[in-house]
Amino acid sequence: MKNQDIIKLNDLRQQGKGAAEIAETLNLPLNTVKSYLRRHPEADTSRVCPQCGKPVVQKEGRKEKKFCSDKCRNQWWNSHQSEIKKEAYYTLVCQFCGKEFESYGNQRRKFCSRKCYGNHRKKLAGKVFSG
Structure with a gap:
């Protein structure tokens, strides 16, 4: 059929x-x-x-x-x-590079990419070991 x-x-x-x-x-x-x-x-x-x-x-x-x-x-x-309801888009600012980015569904996101997150962690690690 x-x-x-x-x-x-x-x-x-x-x-x-x-x-x-x-x-x-x-x-x-x-x-x-x-x-x-x-x-x-x-x-x-x-x-x-x-x-x-x-x-x-x-x-x-x-x-x-x-x-x-x-x-x-x-x-x-x-x-x-x-027809998709796009109500959960948030415009945020990356804490590492300062670039504006859009996040879907998560308004507490801090970084625009995994690369910025990794660089932020490396920067923090450098401060801890050198300080």
Whole structure:
């Protein structure tokens, strides 16, 4: 079955259609539709992957999933960059070189790069040993 067939099948299933009616509507073999329905009893038709249309299987007691896999999640976010909430960007000043830099999600960051952090540590070590 193609992804489009799965999406249509889930829509018809949500409307309360039976296997025979779904098979006839989608022009699929009845046993194919029955097998799909039997293999996916837990598939909540209201939760389908926005990237590929497959049902999203939710494990009980876990955070609600929106995508069927990490691959689909990454593909969707890479193709929808404008929808990312960029609220956690902070403009900071590097304590070693004084250059302004942006940090995502961490407003307590002190250095713009690992290189500046390393140079800062070397500078401190030099003061301790020479002083």
